[in-house]
Amino acid sequence: MRAFDNPTSRKPALAGAVAAAALLLSACGSGSGSDSDSTSGMDHGAKTGASATAAPSASPGAFNDADVAFAQAMIPHHEQALAMAKLADGRAEDAGVKKIVADVERAQDPEIRKMKSWLKGWGRPESAGQNGHGGAHGGHDMAGMMSEQDMKDLESLKGKAFDRKFAELMIAHHDGAVEMARAEQKDGRNETAKKLADDVVRTQSAEITELREILGRL
Template sequence: MRTFDHPTARKLTLTGAAAVAALLLAACGSAGDSAHDAAGGTKPGAAASASGSSAAGAFNDADVAFAQAMIPHHQQALEMAELADGRAEDDGVKRIVADIEKAQDPEIRTMRSWLKSWGKPESAGAGGHGGGHGSGHAMAGMMSEQDMKGLESLRGKAFDRKFAELMTAHHEGAVAMAKTEQKDGRDATAKKLADDVVRTQSAEIAELKKILDRL
């Protein structure tokens, strides 16, 4: 004998199907996340977590000032690195140029993503990017237009020496800005990038000084 009615059976069947579908979706999402973590690099992950922490409001004026100042600072370092193409002769200078290009372009994109998520402009004032003219501490270690034109006019060992001198000063400015962020910043991801700047650019300063000693 059958003791249950068809509507109840249908309801149980639908409920069971919905539960199975939910479990499948959860499993797919978790597998997708794992695959993304395994395949993805550290830079996109840093940018994503930066957006997440920023969306939670965990940032302050020091974080904003750090990103707004470091973007044009990095842009000028990339402009200096571009000048090395066809001008640099020293292998050590060429290695540092390659490291700058590899690290600083992704960092610019990351910092732009922070400012966007924070609802802040890329520039703190009306000044443009990378021209060497800006206000106050934001331009620490930046080269003047005259410095850049002088570097562009050189080749070979003369270029290598001038590049090492100017990039040492440029990096020292970046390290000072990053140390201010370490001390005053709030956003954990911004402070992590500041840690990276201090570590990598301090090492490059030491290498640039060795290059100057032997040129």
């Protein structure tokens, strides 16, 4: 019976060897995806292989201090633009101003959420003041930010007076955002953050042109 038993007893061992070989080939063929998933966490932009080990494991990929500063500064900047846009409800009269308000709300709220997710993935606080280096980027010292008095003045107006003041303040506000975005284009490392900076420069520069045209006719 020994000659009959041997082929059968070898079948599990042979099947195990085939399965092991298949797993090894599968791992070799999909290594870049597996490495990216296991080492990058929320990383949507980091490269695999040697580059992945050299780059920080953060979302959305490798970053530097300029990327962090851009996100930390642009979040409150966008939040103030949304607060200005909210004041337009029941106060704005000009159709062009109302269009700008809608554009700001549509673009900047998602961008805020996006930048907050980056900072969380990078392990950095949302506010620059929490870094221990002061809070200038989180307050009214930032480029284009309105003072509390500016906001109160805007809130007190209605109709054409509101439209004119809104356009003036939003031009200055957008100028500040474009300035920060250009700094990110120049000094940033993270490709996703630099792409958002490109979007800010393009869209807000166009809106500045529209706002100047509105001022010209008011």
